[in-house]
Amino acid sequence: MKLLLKKHLVFLLVLSGLLITSSIKGQEEADMSQYRVRFGFTVTKQPDNSRVFKAEFYASNRKNRRERTPIYEAEIQFLNILEDQEIALGTAKTNKEGIAEVTLPGNYKYLKDAEGFMNFRAYFVGTDALDEESEDLRIRDLQFQLDLVEVDSVQTITVSAYTKDSLGIDIPVSDAYVVLSVEGMLSRMVIEEDLVDAGELQVEFPKGLPGDKDGNITVFALIEDDDTFGNVVAKQTIDWGTPQAQRIPVENMLWSEVAPFWMYVVLTILLVGVWANYAYTIVNLLKIKKDGKKMAMESDD
Amino acid sequence: MDIAKRKKELVKEFAPNIIHFGALSKFWIGLLLALILTGIAAFIIQVVKGHEVTGMRDNVVWGIYIINFIFFVCLSYSGAFISGILHFLKTPLKNSVMRIVEIITVLSLIIGPIFILLCIGRLDRLHYLFIYPRIQSPITWDIIAILTDLVGCFIYLYMTFIPDFAILRDNGQDQPIWRQKLYRFLAMNYQDTPEQRQRLNKLIRTMSVMIIVLAIVAYSVLAWIFSLTLQPGWNSTIFAPYFIVAGLYSGVGVIIIAMFLVRKYRKLDHYIRKIHFNVAGLVLLIISLLYGYFTFSEYFSRWFSHKVHDINLLNTLFSRYFWEFIFANYIGVLVPFFIIFFKRFRTIKLITFSSVVAILGLWMNRYLIVVPTLETPYIPIQDTRAEFINYSATWIEWALSLGGIATFVLFFMLIVKLVPVVPMSGIIDNERENNNHKSANKIR
Numbered sequence: 001m002k003l004l005l006k007k008h009l010v011f012l013l014v015l016s017g018l019l020i021t022s023s024i025k026g027q028e029e030a031d032m033s034q035y036r037v038r039f040g041f042t043v044t045k046q047p048d049n050s051r052v053f054k055a056e057f058y059a060s061n062r063k064n065r066r067e068r069t070p071i072y073e074a075e076i077q078f079l080n081i082l083e084d085q086e087i088a089l090g091t092a093k094t095n096k097e098g099i100a101e102v103t104l105p106g107n108y109k110y111l112k113d114a115e116g117f118m119n120f121r122a123y124f125v126g127t128d129a130l131d132e133e134s135e136d137l138r139i140r141d142l143q144f145q146l147d148l149v150e151v152d153s154v155q156t157i158t159v160s161a162y163t164k165d166s167l168g169i170d171i172p173v174s175d176a177y178v179v180l181s182v183e184g185m186l187s188r189m190v191i192e193e194d195l196v197d198a199g200e201l202q203v204e205f206p207k208g209l210p211g212d213k214d215g216n217i218t219v220f221a222l223i224e225d226d227d228t229f230g231n232v233v234a235k236q237t238i239d240w241g242t243p244q245a246q247r248i249p250v251e252n253m254l255w256s257e258v259a260p261f262w263m264y265v266v267l268t269i270l271l272v273g274v275w276a277n278y279a280y281t282i283v284n285l286l287k288i289k290k291d292g293k294k295m296a297m298e299s300d301d
Numbered sequence: 302m303d304i305a306k307r308k309k310e311l312v313k314e315f316a317p318n319i320i321h322f323g324a325l326s327k328f329w330i331g332l333l334l335a336l337i338l339t340g341i342a343a344f345i346i347q348v349v350k351g352h353e354v355t356g357m358r359d360n361v362v363w364g365i366y367i368i369n370f371i372f373f374v375c376l377s378y379s380g381a382f383i384s385g386i387l388h389f390l391k392t393p394l395k396n397s398v399m400r401i402v403e404i405i406t407v408l409s410l411i412i413g414p415i416f417i418l419l420c421i422g423r424l425d426r427l428h429y430l431f432i433y434p435r436i437q438s439p440i441t442w443d444i445i446a447i448l449t450d451l452v453g454c455f456i457y458l459y460m461t462f463i464p465d466f467a468i469l470r471d472n473g474q475d476q477p478i479w480r481q482k483l484y485r486f487l488a489m490n491y492q493d494t495p496e497q498r499q500r501l502n503k504l505i506r507t508m509s510v511m512i513i514v515l516a517i518v519a520y521s522v523l524a525w526i527f528s529l530t531l532q533p534g535w536n537s538t539i540f541a542p543y544f545i546v547a548g549l550y551s552g553v554g555v556i557i558i559a560m561f562l563v564r565k566y567r568k569l570d571h572y573i574r575k576i577h578f579n580v581a582g583l584v585l586l587i588i589s590l591l592y593g594y595f596t597f598s599e600y601f602s603r604w605f606s607h608k609v610h611d612i613n614l615l616n617t618l619f620s621r622y623f624w625e626f627i628f629a630n631y632i633g634v635l636v637p638f639f640i641i642f643f644k645r646f647r648t649i650k651l652i653t654f655s656s657v658v659a660i661l662g663l664w665m666n667r668y669l670i671v672v673p674t675l676e677t678p679y680i681p682i683q684d685t686r687a688e689f690i691n692y693s694a695t696w697i698e699w700a701l702s703l704g705g706i707a708t709f710v711l712f713f714m715l716i717v718k719l720v721p722v723v724p725m726s727g728i729i730d731n732e733r734e735n736n737n738h739k740s741a742n743k744i745r
Contacts, residue, residue, distance in 0.1 A: 259436035267436065267445075270518070274449055277511050281456055281504050285489065288463075288497050292490025 035059035035069065041122035041135035044231035045142065049106025053078040053089060055122040057133070058098040070098025074124055078102050081119040081136075082111035089120075116140055116163065139230040142173065146221045146234035148205070155205035155240050157192075159221045162199045172199025176223050182209055182241075183218040211241020304493075307729060312472040315721035318567050320476065325566070326714065333711040340704015343697040344419070352422050354697045361675040361692035366419045368667045369702050372551065373413030373709070374447065374523060375544065378516040379552025380406030381454055385513035388506060394580065396727035397572045399461070401559045404716050405552075407458045410451050412709045419701060439525045446519040453515055457508045459487075460501060464726030467491040483719075493726075520545045527670065533610035534603070534674035543595040550588045551663045554637075554656035557581050559713070561653040563722050572723045575649060582652040585659065586641040593634040596666070600630075610679060617673045621691075625665050633662015 040056040055076045061067035071094060078089040090102035100122075110118045117138050126132035140163055147158040157180060161173040176196045180203055181188035192203045211217040216239050223232040250256045322330075347354055357364045384402045387395045421427060434441045466488040473481055491497055521541040528540035537543070557578065564573040603611040618626050637655035640646045672692050 254437050263436050271445070271449070274453065274511065274515065277507065278452060278456060281460070281508060284500060284504050285460070288491060288500055289489040291494075291497060292492050295492050295494065296490060 034062055036062055037071070037130065037133070039122070039124065039133040039135055041120075041137060042225075042231055043120055043137055043139060044233060045144070045229075046103075046106075047233055047235045051104050051106075051108070053102045053104070053120065053122065055092075055094070055100045055124075055135070056098055057094050057100070057124065068098075070094065070096060071130065072096050072098055074098075074100070074127075074130070076100040077123045077125070079121040079123060080111050081121055082113060085111060086121075087111060110141075112141075116166065137230060139226075140228050142176075142223070142229040142232050143170070144221065144223065144232045144234045146219065146236050148219060148236050148238045148240070151202075155207075157203045157205050157219060157221075159196065159201040159203075159234070160199055161196045161201075161223075170199075173229075174198060176226055176229065179220075179222045179224065181220045181222065183220065188220055205240055209241050210244055211239065213244055213246055215239040215241045215243040217241030304729060304733070307732065308468045308725065309472050311721075311725040311728060312468060315723075315725065316473075316475070319718055319721060320480075322718075330711065330714065333707040333714075336707035337704050337711065340701045340707070343700035343704070347419070347697055347701070348424065354695060356693045356695050356698060357420075358689045358692075360678060360689055361672060363420060363671050363675060364692055365668070365694045365698050365702055366416045368664065368671055369705060370413050370416035370420070371523065371544075371667050372664055373409040373416065373705070375520065375548030376552050376555055377406050377408075377410035377413060377454070378450070378520045378523075378545075379548040379550075380409065380556070381450070381457075381512040381516040382549065383552060383556070384457075385509040385516070388509040393731045394577060396731060397569075397574075397577060397723050398556065398560060398581075399727065400717075400720070400722055400724050401563060402556055403458050403461055404713055405555060405559060407451075407454045408709050408712050408716075410447070410454055411712075412705050414447055414451075416701075416705060439522060439529050442522045443519075443526055446515075446522045450512070450515050450519050453508070453512050457505070457512055460505050460508065461724070462487070462720055463489060463491050463501060464493060464498075465720045465724055467493060468725050468729075469720070517545065520548055531679075532674050533608070533614045533677065533679075534670065537599060539595060539599060543599060546588060546591045546595055547663055547666065550585070550592045551660055553581060553585045553588060554660040554663070557585065557653055557656040558660070561649065563717070564649075567717075567722060569723060578649045578652045579647060582641045582647060582655070585637055585652075585656065589634050589638045589641075589659065592663075593630075593638070596630050596634065610677070613677045614673060617677050618669060622669060622673055625669060629662050629665035629669055633659055633666065636662075 037059050038057070042054050042056075044052045044054065046052060055078070057071045057074050057076070059069045059071060061069075074094045075091060076094065077091050080087040080089055089104060092100040092102050094100045112118050117140055120137045120139070122135050124130070124133040143160075143162050143164065145160045147160070149156060149158065159178055159180070161176055161178075162170040163173060165171055173196055178194060178196055178201055179190060180192040180194075181190045191206055191209075194201055194203065205219075209217055216237055218235055218237045221234045223229055225231065251258050252260045254260065355364060355366075380402050384399065384406055387399055387402065418424065418427070430441070430444060434444075466484050469476075470481070470484040470488045473484060476484075491501070521544070524541040524544035527535040528537050530536060560573050560577060560581065564570060600615070604615055637659045640651050640655040676690060676692065
């Protein structure tokens, strides 16, 4: 018996060894030397003039750059800097996508230098495992407006972009690259990309774009990764789209609420047939029980 | 033949196996309980922390749980199928394996669906499947099929146990009171009269037909969960028969292993003989050919059609999963085939070894059906984390899988402590039939 028990123990040890090896192999930790830490920082001015400060913190594989491993729970500080002054705008921890975000309202007063630039910094203080990281942005405030009007019966998108000088006078912007798009079901569809000239860009709105049931469609104007202005977004909704007729619900289809008729028939026949047989079997088992009881009583008598 | 005396003898013969727990049994029960407890701990962690603790992510939404589910459910269907067929065979050999097959059928049908529950991220919404069923969904069909099959298998298993419960009730005076009471309750006043015997046999035969049909329907429904989707590697017209053949392959394999273990540790060499292994081995050989043919046909047609997504999948199989592919589809088919094909290798140990290889190969085949397909979807995966693209099972998943297998083995051990693993009623029926033949010959 002892020998048998020993044999069993050896078998178990080998089995657990195999399992543990495969489990460790599957969950092998990544070798950090194969990764490069990346720290990105963007500031986006939203249509309601609020600003989103966003830092992206991740490690990218040196061999396969598509492979990105986010660094989460890292505390990022966002600062507004002017010479010696550092105003804390907010602090956020990176989420599971490696992104930390802080949003400030449109009426927030930022410190600006003599040229009207705002200096922002995203800062990670560092840990034992990760070095300190920081990224600066120097951008100007842009007045970015999107107007949707009919000009000589032509539906026209007008984008105006200007800055204000220290006296509050509007200064038209040139050479800012604007992407115009409309909101779709999954993502935005680009309809035009062009440079703003003398503070303005005019584009004819394309015909036949699908809107909602009332023809409403949302148009976006976007300046992205601009050296002077960062990210700026403007949007407007208007009924220039083609109204989408309401879909009439179909019946008795694979994709409708009510299944095809034959499915109910087949399923009912199958289930009734099988469960009726179960019932028949149980009834007969009870008869066997009853007969047995009768016999037992007779033999007792 | 004095049947009452013979029944007594049989009870005396099997009683030590039923009543006594040896040191080895206790050791295994303790170990199995430890594995089950580890599985329960892993389950609690999974429920508290969510699927984050598993290797399943947005892309690869299914992992080894669904593979275990398919494995166990197919095992049950094949058990039902084989058991149904055995009932129609007029050979005394069947008696020694019938009960093993029946117990495997019911147990695997209880364990299997537990694994599908582990795949569900929001278990609190489980009842929605019953409140808002969609008749068009293969998942709904599968739930109906599994529940119906489970009830059918329970009734069937119980009916096959009744004559033995009656024998144990009438001859188990030396047994503990609770056992006597239990047998009295479960025997349902069965007195083994010709009328009762005839009625019970008729019911068992009807039920045998029913569970063969049910097994085929349920097998097909299970295969349709995959093949009715448009995923590369799944959308196949031969998936239903392929699943039936693969299920039978694993079923016969598990039955052979169970026969080997029962024979060895229950000392039943004179009931489970070499001829049983030879016959089961030959069945395994034939099914290995069929399974190999289906596997080749499946992959060959995908490769020949050269559809982009199918080729991407095949490239993944032949690169990242090369050795797994070789093991599942070459070693898992060819090793059992060559061992059993040559008469000189057809020993009990080698037939059992070939069954182990067949089962491991088949499990891996299911892994290759599920995981690589989910790793190569139609819409390319971009800019995401490595663990979102490539699946790797965590210790939680392994612990729960081992817990499931341990539960299966433990229940098997406990059931064969309730009734003899070789039906006593079957032995008596065979002897009674032989006597009738002899009497008939004498009269002639």
